[in-house]
Amino acid sequence: MIGALYAAAGSDPARLEEIAREFSPRIDVRGPREITLDLSGLARLFGDARAIANELRRTAADRGLQVRIAIAGTGTAARLLVRHRAGITIVEPGGDVEALAPLPLALLADLVSLSSRGSSDPPHGTASRGRGSLDPPHGTASTRGRGSSDPPEAAELAATFRRWGLRTLGDLTALSADDVAARVGQPGVQWQRRARGEDPAPLVPAVPEERFEEGLDLEWPIEGLEPLSFVLGRLMEPLQAHLERRDRGAAVLHVRLHLVSKAVHERSLQLPAPIRDARTLRTLALLDLESHPPGAAIDRVVVAVDPTPARILQYSLITRPLPSPEQVSTLMARLTALMGDGRCGSPAPVDSWRPGSFAMAPFAPSPEAPSGGPGQVGLVGQVGQVSKTEAPVVVALRRFRFAVPARVQVEQGRPVRVTTDRRGLGGGRIEKCAGPWRSSGEWWEADAFGVGGTGRAGEAGRSENNTPWDRDEWDVTVSDGATYRLFRERDANAWFIDGVLD
Amino acid sequence: MANHALAVLESALRERKLDRTLTTALPPLEQGNDVCAPTGVAAIDVCLRNGVPRGQLSELAGPRSSGRTTLLLQMLAAATRRGEIAALVDTFDRLDVASAEAAGIDLSRLLWIRGQALSAASGDEGHRREGMAKSAHGVAKSVRGGGPVEWAVDRALKALNLVLQAGGFGVVAIDLADAPGTTLRRLPFTTWLRVQRAVEGRDTACVLVTPEPIARSAGGITLTLASHTVWTGSCERPRVAGADVHLRVVSPRRRVGGEVMVMARAVEGGIEPMAAGLPNVAAGLPNVAAGLPNVAAGL
Numbered sequence: 024m025i026g027a028l029y030a031a032a033g034s035d036p037a038r039l040e041e042i043a044r045e046f047s048p049r050i051d052v053r054g055p056r057e058i059t060l061d062l063s064g065l066a067r068l069f070g071d072a073r074a075i076a077n078e079l080r081r082t083a084a085d086r087g088l089q090v091r092i093a094i095a096g097t098g099t100a101a102r103l104l105v106r107h108r109a110g111i112t113i114v115e116p117g118g119d120v121e122a123l124a125p126l127p128l129a130l131l132a133d134l135v136s137l138s139s140r141g142s143s144d145p146p147h148g149t150a151s152r153g154r155g156s157l158d159p160p161h162g163t164a165s166t167r168g169r170g171s172s173d174p175p176e177a178a179e180l181a182a183t184f185r186r187w188g189l190r191t192l193g194d195l196t197a198l199s200a201d202d203v204a205a206r207v208g209q210p211g212v213q214w215q216r217r218a219r220g221e222d223p224a225p226l227v228p229a230v231p232e233e234r235f236e237e238g239l240d241l242e243w244p245i246e247g248l249e250p251l252s253f254v255l256g257r258l259m260e261p262l263q264a265h266l267e268r269r270d271r272g273a274a275v276l277h278v279r280l281h282l283v284s285k286a287v288h289e290r291s292l293q294l295p296a297p298i299r300d301a302r303t304l305r306t307l308a309l310l311d312l313e314s315h316p317p318g319a320a321i322d323r324v325v326v327a328v329d330p331t332p333a334r335i336l337q338y339s340l341i342t343r344p345l346p347s348p349e350q351v352s353t354l355m356a357r358l359t360a361l362m363g364d365g366r367c368g369s370p371a372p373v374d375s376w377r378p379g380s381f382a383m384a385p386f387a388p389s390p391e392a393p394s395g396g397p398g399q400v401g402l403v404g405q406v407g408q409v410s411k412t413e414a415p416v417v418v419a420l421r422r423f424r425f426a427v428p429a430r431v432q433v434e435q436g437r438p439v440r441v442t443t444d445r446r447g448l449g450g451g452r453i454e455k456c457a458g459p460w461r462s463s464g465e466w467w468e469a470d471a472f473g474v475g476g477t478g479r480a481g482e483a484g485r486s487e488n489n490t491p492w493d494r495d496e497w498d499v500t501v502s503d504g505a506t507y508r509l510f511r512e513r514d515a516n517a518w519f520i521d522g523v524l525d
Numbered sequence: 526m527a528n529h530a531l532a533v534l535e536s537a538l539r540e541r542k543l544d545r546t547l548t549t550a551l552p553p554l555e556q557g558n559d560v561c562a563p564t565g566v567a568a569i570d571v572c573l574r575n576g577v578p579r580g581q582l583s584e585l586a587g588p589r590s591s592g593r594t595t596l597l598l599q600m601l602a603a604a605t606r607r608g609e610i611a612a613l614v615d616t617f618d619r620l621d622v623a624s625a626e627a628a629g630i631d632l633s634r635l636l637w638i639r640g641q642a643l644s645a646a647s648g649d650e651g652h653r654r655e656g657m658a659k660s661a662h663g664v665a666k667s668v669r670g671g672g673p674v675e676w677a678v679d680r681a682l683k684a685l686n687l688v689l690q691a692g693g694f695g696v697v698a699i700d701l702a703d704a705p706g707t708t709l710r711r712l713p714f715t716t717w718l719r720v721q722r723a724v725e726g727r728d729t730a731c732v733l734v735t736p737e738p739i740a741r742s743a744g745g746i747t748l749t750l751a752s753h754t755v756w757t758g759s760c761e762r763p764r765v766a767g768a769d770v771h772l773r774v775v776s777p778r779r780r781v782g783g784e785v786m787v788m789a790r791a792v793e794g795g796i797e798p799m800a801a802g803l804p805n806v807a808a809g810l811p812n813v814a815a816g817l818p819n820v821a822a823g824l
Contacts, residue, residue: 343609343728346693354691358638361683366639370622370632381622388610388634416566416789418768419594419624421702424642447705449589455756457764498765505590506754506765522621524754524765525594525702 024063024072024094024116025226027101028079030056031089039090040231042083046075049228051098054137057105059098061226076111095119100220103130103192119220124193131192131218132181138223180210192218233269236327237262244283244320251321252309258326259301266330272297273328278308281323288317295387296348297331303349304328310356314364345390355386376464377492378510378521379422418524420508426519431509438497438509443520451502458497459511465491498524562696562730564596565603565629572774572785573746576603577696577730582721582742584733587750592770593702593734594619595789596750598628600696600732605631609695612688616681617703618642636694638684640677675711678704682716689723689731697724698732709739717742738775746776755788765791 030039036055043050049061062075069075072094083090093105095114100123104112107126114122189195195203195218203211213223237258245251255278266272274297280288290311298304308326334348346354358367371384427448432440442450468489494510501507506524511517563576570576577583577600585593597613602625604611611634613620618639626632678701685699701709717733717740724731733740738747750772757766767790774783 343607343695344693345610346691350691350693354687357687358684361680361687362638362640368637369635370620370625370637372622372626372632379621379623383637384633386636415627415629416595416599416770416787417624417627418592418765418789418791419598419628420621421594421619422621424618447703455754455763457756457758457762500754500756503589504753505588506768522619523589524768525590525592 024061024065024096025098025101026060026062026076026079026092026094027098027105028058028060028083029091029093029105030083032056034088034090038086038088039083042079042086042088044231045082046079049226051226052229053102057102059101059226061228062094072113073111076113080111095122095220097220097222098226099134099217099222102134103220106130106134120196123218123220124191124196126192128184128189128191128195128218129181131195131214132177135214135217136177176210180207180214183207184214233265233330234327235262235265235271235273235330236325238323238325240323241321244322246320248309248312248316251312251324252305254324255305255308255326256301258324259305262326262328263299263301263304266299266328266333269330270333271330272299272333273304274331275329276304276308277325277327277329278312279325279327280317280321281325282317282319283322284319286318288321290315294348295352295385297334298349298352299333300349303353306353307356310353310360313360345388351386376462378462378496379424420522421525422522423520426510426521429509429518429520431511431518438499438518441499441501441507441509441518441520445520448520449501449503449505453499453501456497456499458499458509459495460497461493461495461513463491463493463513465489466493496521562600562609563603563607565599565606566596566787568785568787569596569748569772572772572783577732578745579728579730580725581745582717582724582731582733582740583745584735584738584740584742584747585750586735586738586747587752588736589702590752590754590768591750592752592768592772592787592789593750594624594700595628595768595770596748596772596787597698597700597732597734598625598630600730601625601635601698602629602631604695605629605634607695608634610634610636610693611696612636612638612694612698614638614640614681614685614688614697614699616640616677616699616701619700619703636688638681638688640681640684641673643673643677674704674708678708678712682712682720685720685731686723689720689727689729692727692729694729696730696732698734700734702734702736704735706736709735709737712739721745746774749773749775752789767791 028039028043030036034056036052039056039058040050040052043058043060046065047060047062051059053059062072065075066072069078076092076094079092080090091105091109091111093101093108093112093114095101095104095112096116096119100114100119103123103126104114107130112122184195189198195215198215200212200215203215217223239254239258241254245254262273273294276292276294278290278292282288290308292307292311294307298307304326355367365383367386368383369386371382373380373382427443427445429441429443429450431438438456439453440451441453468491493513495513497509497511499507499509508521508524510519510521512519560579561573561576562579563570564573585596587593601611601613606629611630613635615637618641620637620639622632625635681699681701685697688694688697720731720733720740721742721744731745738749741747750770752768752770754768755766756763758764767788770787770789772785772787774785
């Protein structure tokens with residue numbers, strides 16, 4: 024037994040839903056003014072269908088709502104009836120087809136097109152057959168057709184049926200299903216089923232939206248993060264319990280601090296994975312507030328989360344487990360608080376010829392083990408013995424993020440001596456050198472941005488710097504045995520140490 | 526005579542069950558496949574009996590251009606190839622991403638913690654002011670009251686502790702190769718004991734890169750490195766072919782040791798324009814390949 028409630032225009036949708044939920048937990052909100060609800064089992068409480076309908080109507084009237092009520096064997100039948108008839112309509116079990124037969128076919132066209140649109144707000148426009156402020160629940164095919172968002176198939180089918188001379192649902196159900204299918208295909212058959220009151224899909228109960236939010240008014244304003252951590256802990260624990268009950272995790276954590284200055288300090292943390300551990304959430308919130316502290320003492324603390332389905336983890340017996348996202352996010356928050364923004368993450372190469380260019384990416388290792396590394400080459404093993412092939416061993420460069428200015432003595436176009444003021448960096452006579460390797464770039468940006476000359480050598484390694492560069496590079500081995508990479512800024516004719524081959 | 530006296534003494538102590546206090550050295554640690562993190566260099570792994578011990582603090586020590594960074598990147602690459610994640614605390618922000626990529630590191634599995642790079646004049650007050658200003662809300666102030674170098678080392682050690690305590694990393698390395706010896710020697714020795722305690726019992730191999738051995742962990746190993754650059758090409762146009770890296774293994778409690786020679790070659794192809802196979806053009810001749818706009822960069 025399915026009931027349909029249809030409220031007058033301008034009714035509060037929340038109040039209508041509230042009334043429906045008082046009667047049945049299985050309700051389906053079809054739109055702001057229409058709700059279908061499963062009334063099975065209510066006979067024990069209220070009596071027969073009419074008694075239930077009367078009780079519903081009385082409750083709605085008490086809340087200031089005017090509603091139409093229809094109770095039928097199926098949701099489709101109840102919806103069609105409630106849109107057509109004012110007041111209370113009760114269909115006895117098994118009488119759906121007969122009850123629907125005199126209803127106009129346009130009503131079904133409206134219902135189909137609205138179902139296709141995902142909305143049940145009915146069209147307006149024809150003369151009212153209802154009473155009071157209730158809008159007419161249905162329109163003619165022509166009025167329905169003016170809606171630009173109506174599915175064209177429904178409009179075409181309705182026009183086809185009208186050309187056939189069909190005016191009521193009974194006319195449509197009287198046709199042979201085979202004939203309808205042969206002429207208009209499966210959509211026509213589905214219309215026939217609906218005209219008989221058959222539901223295209225079972226009733227799917229709407230779950231009320233839950234708010235995952237906790238707040239606390241403080242008797243005395245608090246200052247500093249230490250007392251706040253206790254307050255946050257107290258708020259996070261019930262939040263965690265709530266999330267656990269619903270098998271949800273927090274995707275976004277919102278912390279709202281109402282300050283004594285009447286300002287609201289609000290922070291939102293995007294979490295890398297759904298988290299519901301109270302300690303982790305508290306730590307993340309505290310670490311974020313450590314970097315972005317409120318400007319005054321706190322009067323009220325509100326913590327809210329955007330819920331998302333919890334994670335399902337499949338651990339492996341073979342591969343080494345990675346730290347959980349909670350651990351990673353906590354670690355990253357701690358490291359960022361210690362080292363500063365943008366200084367922790369994964370390095371990422373950038374598509375540029377600029378020496379030393381790179382980008383920082385968030386540290387988010389994938390659980391899947393990577394495939395094999397790059398090419399394999401040989402190497403010399405234990406003294407006097409060649410080992411089997413393994414991963415390549417390539418000479419690494421230790422790059423000075425700020426290139427070190429150097430004084431280089433040049434003879435016959437080649438550097439012969441290098442010295443620098445940097446403490447700890449050796450210099451001396453250059454025993455061997457290779458170069459120059461000339462590189463330049465971003466010169467095309469100079470005109471676009473009105474930048475003249477080359478970029479500062481000290482910033483050469485920064486990927487975000489798009490100033491032009493033009494330099495000659497040299498690899499030199501000095502007398503102390505160290506091998507450096509030098510470069511000369513061609514415009515400024517200045518020498519720098521770019522790094523050490525190590 | 527002395528041996529006889531010692532034997533008599535030991536026998537007497539054994540009778541009184543006091544011989545257990547007479548250990549002259551800690552028992553050697555067993556080494557299995559799972560308790561070591563291979564370095565990815567076969568010769569070294571053979572010498573170390575499968576790699577660097579997990580749950581211990583090991584050291585790569587050597588002067589400038591001795592191959593420390595090369596070997597460190599190999600270890601990190603081997604860890605990421607095994608599907609582990611690795612962390613590098615880069616005290617002075619010296620990692621060259623192109624070198625890391627050329628070494629075969631899966632960059633997405635590397636946590637790179639960048640310290641403060643030293644500016645043009647090391648130890649200048651400008652850097653100090655910049656660094657201090659960036660320490661958010663006084664979280665990381667220098668506790669030892671030193672200059673920017675000491676401050677950077679202090680923060681790097683704190684970051685190392687955070688990473689070790691978080692756990693889950695296969696290899697965690699801290700790069701102190703450019704820290705002055707005086708700064709490192711001024712660190713309390715308990716610093717390394719604390720690190721050792723933090724890593725003990727975990728699956729993490731902690732690696733310290735320094736100019737000279739300082740931690741002297743009993744359970745870990747110390748690799749001292751030296752190398753010389755190998756040049757190739759003609760006298761007029763030489764080029765760096767690579768480096769011969771000579772390693773000496775020191776391990777107090779592990780039955781490993783010896784010397785290894787590894788040949789590292791220069792980067793070829795890829796990102797580095799210098800090593801991209803370009804000829805050593807005469808000065809003044811523009812390098813057209815490098816000077817063209819990078820179309821793939823969105824220009």
